[in-house]
Amino acid sequence: MKQFYLLLLSTVIISSTTFAQEIQQKNEQKGHYNISKFKQLNEELPTPNKQHTASGAPGYQYTQQQVDYNMDIVLDTENHRISGYQTITYHNNSKDYLDYLWVQLDQNVRAANSKTKDINGDRPRAAYTPSSFTKNFMGKPFDGGFKIEALKDAGGNDLNYTINNTMMRIDLSTALAPGNTFTFDIKWWYNINNYKEDRGRSGFEIFEDGNTAYAIAQFYPRLAVYNNVEGWQNLQFWGSSEFALEFGDFEVSITTPKNYILNATGELQNPKEVLSKTQYKRYVEAQTTYNNPIFIVTPEDALKASKEKSNKTKTWKFSAKNVRDFAFATSNKYIWDAMAVKLNNKTVMAYSLYPEEGKALWQEHSTRVVANTLEVYSKHTFDYPYPHASSINVEMGMEYPMISFNFGRGDKNGNFTERTKKGMIGVITHEIGHNFFPMIVNSDERQWTWMDEGINSFVEILAEYKYDSIMFPMTKYPKNIVGYMKGDQSRLAPIMTQGDNTFNFGANAYSKPAAGLFILRQTIMGPELFDHAFKTYATRWKFKHPTPADFFRSMEDASAMDLDWFWRGWFYTTGNNDIGIKEVKKYHITDKPTEQAIKRYARFGISKDDMPPSLYLVSEDSDEFTADLKNNKAEDFSTLSNYIDENFSSEEKATLKSPKYFYELKFEKPGDLVMPIIVEFEYEDATKERKQYPAQIWRKNDAEVTKVFPTSKAIKKITVDPDQQTADVDLSNNSWPKTTETKFEKFKKKQIKS
Structure with missing residues (x-):
């Protein structure tokens, strides 16, 4: 085939003014350090060593x-x-x-x-x-x-x-x-x-x-x-x-009143001594009951114990191996139900203890939520290694190895709202999930709160969705963090801030890191790459002390993705994401040389008659846009049949696709963060198509980029981030043609009128 050129009339695919050139102009040609959003994190992360390696894994001297x-x-x-x-x-x-x-x-x-x-x-x-x-x-x-x-x-x-x-x-x-x-x-x-x-x-x-x-x-x-x-x-x-x-081994004896029921971190060593014969029989039976919870201590048992008065005591004995902490809960009002959970070749117990005040809600859901949480977290990390996980009805939310305190009760009549139910399911999932982060993947909560709360809140999203996808839809993420991220910058702190020094503890340590990991999984990396890398991190650091660098490095090491730009923006700054459509131009194709093309070849001494066979894109807003082009006479290559016959082989002509339109898409980025550009095209025939440009598209120009999009159908509407997958803080610039005026545009009109 003869040499074939396709020239764009007045633009290039990516803006010709590079990011570095713009910065130089602003600084009057002064030198500057590397301020690219894609600069590596080497300056921020600690130097790898034989304890914490460059791959993110524990070193041989750890x-x-x-x-x-x-x-x-x-x-x-x-x-x-x-x-x-x-x-x-x-x-x-x-x-x-x-x-x-x-x-x-x-x-x-x-x-x-x-x-x-x-x-x-x-x-x-x-x-x-x-x-x-x-x-x-x-x-x-x-x-x-x-x-x-x-x-x-x-x-x-x-x-x-x-x-x-x-x-x-x-x-x-x-x-x-x-x-x-x-x-x-x-x-x-x-x-x-x-x-x-x-x-x-x-x-x-x-x-x-x-x-x-x-x-x-x-x-x-x-x-x-x-x-x-x-x-x-x-x-x-x-x-x-x-x-x-x-981590360590615990041998603990706890003396309580005789009519109290107790559960704790570790395995109960003397169940026959502290439970009645009937309760012990149920205790054993529960260990092979997999489908529905059964009572170990029934509501009738609990009611009887709550009315007893005794000066006698009993001692509960627990043994816990390789745990980082110990906690317990006890009362003479506790009902206790249980269910066995199969995790590959291992069985662990899911327990719930609650007073009569929590029975209406907890009997139906608590132990099932515990089981679901163990299954989902084990799938995404490693099989839960401890003998049980217990949920205790306490009006707070707090976690310890094998045991957690969780809120959620109905009113005096046992009635509860959907909000109360949702809150209870959510807190149990969250606190049981903490068994994995940080009770096993043992990060420093005092220094880096997000490493346990944020990572755990992310996996919690997956577990809640598995338990009830209607009550816990994933579509609310990461939109839930937008309000926080576009807030007053003087009241924001980067995620990489010691927990006591943050302004909004919940959003900073829980919601924002969870939303960021959700974006990584769903949009940037994809579930397959993300899940493998995340599981690699969790497996590497179970029963060890990871640092933020170990997490960042492991995620990159196991996925072959350079994510430094994401860690820097999302974790080290308070920037937000705002990507919009600045301009859209429509082009048509022709074989008639344009004035710009003629001038360009003339610079090299090539006359119009000697120009090689080429096709040209002509913008609808240019002087060269003719009536023939307007009437689409050239859009299907029909006027170019001679050109095609001369320049394409029969095999090429058989597979030739002919785009009728070419759109120049100019995207702007008023926000500080870089993110992928997700674009949805809606055509005049009501069909839709999506295209995602990687975040690296911003690497040479942090303000705006231009892309050419060919299509055989005319575009009716273009939307950036249609499902709000990137926590975009301003949706007013996400559509073309614009359907609403921005506040600034309304202000300008008002000023002109006045």
């Missing part, structure tokens, strides 16, 4: 500490007090000598002298109820916080220690060498708070019938993390950013 706990706990329900005696064995698996150990005393956030309230500003309220006035200005502070009665080494010698708010430093007489262990004992107690009054993460509640339920967590002195990234992770606990903990 180490982490182990801490084992043996505890005897007594719950005093008369005085709402808990006391404990615990033996801690600290394993120094690092290569460092340790002169001291840091222990977390999280209950000190409620101590009478706590500084927690002092770090936040406040203003006078317009009005105070008597109880709130008393609590704020007249009441005696709650006497919370740990009371340390003894701290001794294995030989019974007193240990020197210093308490700094919620952290306690234990000074060692001899540095703990690599590979060695240190064992010590702590005796302590504290007053349990009423969580309904102070909204704490643990505590007790009193029901209208006078009975009590306890949700107990952060209840024992816990070792802080010592790692090869930050050394001791001993940031203070101010009440918001949660906990960083080491």
Whole structure:
């Protein structure tokens, strides 16, 4: 075939003024650093090493500490007090000598002298109820916080220690060498708070019938993390950013009143001693019941226990292997149902404990939601490794290994709204999901809240959709984050901000990272690539301490996708996405040389008669747009038949497709973020077609780009991001032709008239 050219009259496919040239013009030709949105993250991420590798995987020299706990706990329900005696064995698996150990005393956030309230500003309220006035200005502070009665080494010698708010430093007489262990004992107690009054993460509640339920967590002195990234992770606990903990083995005995039912982290070691014969029989039966939950403790059992008064006690014994924390819940009002869940070749138990007040809602859904969550999370990460996952009806939402506290109750008559039901299903999914992030993929919650809350909130979307796709449609994502992202920039912080320093904790740590990962999966990477990379990250870092860099690098390493532009924009800045259609021009094809083409060839000494065979695009708004073109005489190549006969082989002519129209699409990007351009074309015959341009289309011009789109049918409408897949904050510029005027355009018209 002869040489064949297709010339565009007045534009090029991508704007000829590059991004770098624009910046140079603005800076009067001054030099500048690389400010491209596609610059690699090398400057932001820590240097890879033998512990945290460049691929995002743990290195061959990766180490982490182990801490084992043996505890005897007594719950005093008369005085709402808990006391404990615990033996801690600290394993120094690092290569460092340790002169001291840091222990977390999280209950000190409620101590009478706590500084927690002092770090936040406040203003006078317009009005105070008597109880709130008393609590704020007249009441005696709650006497919370740990009371340390003894701290001794294995030989019974007193240990020197210093308490700094919620952290306690234990000074060692001899540095703990690599590979060695240190064992010590702590005796302590504290007053349990009423969580309904102070909204704490643990505590007790009193029901209208006078009975009590306890949700107990952060209840024992816990070792802080010592790692090869930050050394001791001993940031203070101010009440918001949660906990960083080491893995270890737990042996725990908990003494409660005899009529109480209890569940906790770990496997119950003495079920025959603490359950009745009938309850134990149901307990065993539940372990092979896979389809529907059955009662271990029935509503009748719970009602009977709630009316009993006894001074006798019983002791529940639990063993938990390779967990990072321990929590429990207990009450004389608890109903307990259970169902077995098959995960490949393993069976785990799904448990729910709830009072009569929660029965109407929880009996139907709680345990089934637990099972669904375990199945979906296991599919996207790794099989759930622990023996059970328990959901406890407590009026809060909080998570611990194998056990979580979840809200959701009906009214006095057992009636509940769809909103209450949806909230309960959502919180159970979320808190059970936390078993994976961060209870197993053990990120530093205090420093990087998004690594547990945000990642977990993302997988929660998939699990909720699986449970009830009508109640939890995925179409609301990522639109749910738009309002936050286009908010006041002075009240926004990047996701990569320590949790205590964010303005909008929920949106910053939960919603925005979850929305970002949703965009990555659904729009940028696609489910197949994303799911493999995400599973790779989770598998690499289960039972280990990952950092943000490990997540970012693993996602790229396992997908062969350069996502640095996305991490930088979505996680390191407060920018938002706004992509629109700036201009659309329609072109027709002709074989008649245009003036521009003639001039272009003339520069090389080629006359009109010597120009090679070519086709030319003529814009409808140009002087050269003739009546013949307007009447579409050339659009189907009918006037070019001689040209085709001369320049195309018979095989080529047989497969030749003839676009009738060529559209020059000019996209603008007023927003800071780069994103793919998703375009929907609606033709005059009502059919539709979609085209997605990768985000890299913006790499050389961050303001606008131009593309040529050929089609055999005339376009009626063009829409950018028709399903709102990219969290676009301004939809007014997303359509062509424009159907509505922007506020600025209305303002301009008003100014002209006046």
